[in-house]
Amino acid sequence: MFPARLNRILPWIFLATGILALIQLVSMLGKFAAKSGLAAWFLHHRLEIAAGLGVAAAMAWLVVGLGALRRRNRLPKFLSERRWLMDILDRLTNRAELERRLAENSEPIFVDxxxxxxxxxxxxxxxxxxxxxxxxxxxxxxxxxxxxxxxxxxxxxxxxxxxxxxxxxxxxxxxxxxxxxxxxxxxxxxxxxxxxxxxxxxxxxxxxxxxxxxxxxxxxxxxxxxxxxxxxxxxxxxxxxxxxxxxxxxxxxxxxxxxxxxxxxxxxxxxxxxxxxxxxxxxxxxxxxxxxxxxxxxxxxxxxxxxxxxxxxxxxxFDPLAGLDIARVAALEIERMISSYGLTVAEGGIDPEVLFDLMGRQQKIGLQASSRDLTRAIEESIADSLIAAREKGAKAVSLVKGPDGVRAEIAAAPGPAKLKAQEG
The missing domain is CATH 3.40.50.300 (P-loop containing nucleotide triphosphate hydrolases)
Incomplete structure (x- = not known):
């Protein structure tokens, strides 16, 4: 509340300050004129000089005040309707927005x-x-x-x-x-x-x-x-x-x-x-x-x-996933999940039967099937086996489909040379 009131009286404070400054200026000019031999002329015309300076200062403060009110859209209606007072862009459009758009004029970007x-x-x-x-x-x-x-x-x-x-x-x-x-x-x-x-x-x-x-x-x-x-x-x-x-x-x-x-x-x-x-x-x-x-x-x-x-x-x-695309997504999800347990997949380490089963489960769900369904199915199938392998100190695993489901078997981790090749 207080800042809003302060904003309303601030122009008047500025005006009073300007008047005081003007009085000080007139006093200083009087002293200067007395020393330079122009005292008589200055004293004779002091009222006209003071009036002229006062009018100039008042006009300057009036212009500044009206500009501030116009920017805040608080200009009185009888003034805002005066066409001579406003720039044509202020009257007919949003000049600030136009200036902003001009400043943001997009340069072309060329992409391969x-x-x-x-x-x-x-x-x-x-x-x-x-x-x-x-x-x-x-x-x-x-x-x-x-x-x-x-x-x-x-x-x-x-x-x-x-x-x-x-x-x-x-x-x-x-x-x-x-x-x-x-x-x-x-x-x-x-x-x-x-x-x-x-x-x-x-x-x-x-x-x-x-x-x-x-x-x-x-x-x-x-x-x-x-x-x-x-x-x-x-x-x-x-x-x-x-x-x-x-x-x-x-x-x-x-x-x-x-x-x-x-x-x-x-x-x-x-x-x-x-x-x-x-x-x-x-x-x-x-x-x-x-x-x-x-x-x-x-x-x-x-x-x-x-x-x-x-x-x-x-x-x-987007096309529904089908055929080998389901297998590709499933393989990536398996690799991501194995990695989240701090393990890596041995080269060629996913049994094709594991992916084939996941493809079948996904196709049965139909168009409503999603990668989330794949993730859930993978987690249900291999999470416990991955935890067991991690507890045994495994670094890499292979997934094998057996009569009791999918199990993670400990495999040799790829050597430094192979790891470097895979990263490249």
Whole structure:
């Protein structure tokens, strides 16, 4: 309360200080004139000189005060309507925003699409076509000199566990950009979800701090923003994203500042309409425009708002994992799990029967199957055996399928030369 009152009387304090300074100046000039022989002239015209200096000082303080009021949008209406008082940009648009956009005018960035696609494919199993397409889109959009919108707003759609979230993370790493990862299931409540991401208006709890998203974009405007399971977020949260995707800024509620989104890449993921999207992906595999049209219809039927879909630049439909791709994902998950127990996998140390069984379990679940299901199945199969091997001092293990299930057998750890070759 006190700071607000102080702000209101501060201009008057400045004005009083200016008047006192003016009186001091007049006194000093009088002394100077007396010593220089101009005393008679100065004394004769002292009232005119004092009046002139007073008017000049008052006009200067008036201009400064009106400028401060105008910047705070507290200028009286009878003055704000005077066209001669305001710059044409202040009168007809948001000049501050225009100046900010001009300062942030994006320079083109040239990316090797082939190299980027190769990096993505090397890390994401079973989605080669999508990786190539994503790399091409990124290259085209980063090469634009001027953008009034984000670099891209991409929707990754498809069954759970096929690499949607993982591709977003790999893309951020490949581009050298910070990843801002939000699980949108945590923002399913309207009021709380919106304020948590975009800040709270003045007078409400939390208005002293920026929202999680606005603060992050303020500090790292060129981030990759990964919004997992976007369909789970409340409709109020979706509405707040509309200006971010369409107009190139997002508003922080606590102070009304506009945070630029023109340098960010937004990745949205969804598990909605997976059966229909899988059929459409096969049907329109060679016609991306028709696939987008059909996918928009499917997602709209699954509850996506039209205004959200209209702001998405590209929809990528991920293929379900099948055949050897399931085995590849399973092998990587096994290697990761064994590593988490402080062990390594011997070369060729995974029995093909182990992977074959996991593939069968995954295929029985169908399109709803995910890498999480694989992880759970692997953990159930080998965790106890890995712990036993670790307790025996093992450094490396091989997985063998036996009549009683999968067991981890102690194997010779690879030598230094082989380790160096594997790292290379």
């Amino acid at each position: 699409a082939d190299a980027l696609a190769a990096t993505l494919k090397a890390n994401v199993v079973g989605q080669d076509k999508t990786c190539v397409d994503v790399a091409a889109q990124i290259r085209r959009r980063l090469a634009l000199k001027q953008r009034g919108k984000p670099v891209g707003v991409f929707l990754f759609a498809g069954p759970p566990g096929v690499g949607k979230t993982w591709l977003g993370k790999v893309l951020a790493d490949a581009l050298g950009r910070k990843l801002l990862h939000f699980d949108m299931t945590q923002f399913s409540a309207g009021g709380f979800g919106a304020t948590s991401l975009f800040g709270a208006a003045k007078g409400y709890v939390g208005s002293q701090e920026y929202g999680k998203l606005t603060a992050a974009l303020r500090d790292t405007p060129d981030a990759v923003v990964l919004l997992d399971e976007i369909e789970k977020a409340h409709s109020d949260v979706h509405k707040n994203f509309l200006t971010a995707w369409n107009d190139g800024f997002i508003t922080e509620k606590s102070d009304g500042k506009q945070i630029s989104t023109t340098r960010a890449i937004f990745i949205l993921t969804t598990n909605a309409a997976i059966d229909e999207l899988s059929d459409l992906s096969r049907q329109y595999a060679e016609d991306p425009d028709e696939l987008r049209r059909a996918a928009v219809g499917a997602l709209r039927g699954a509850g996506f708002a039209p205004e959200v879909l209209n702001r998405i630049d590209r929809i990528f439909v």
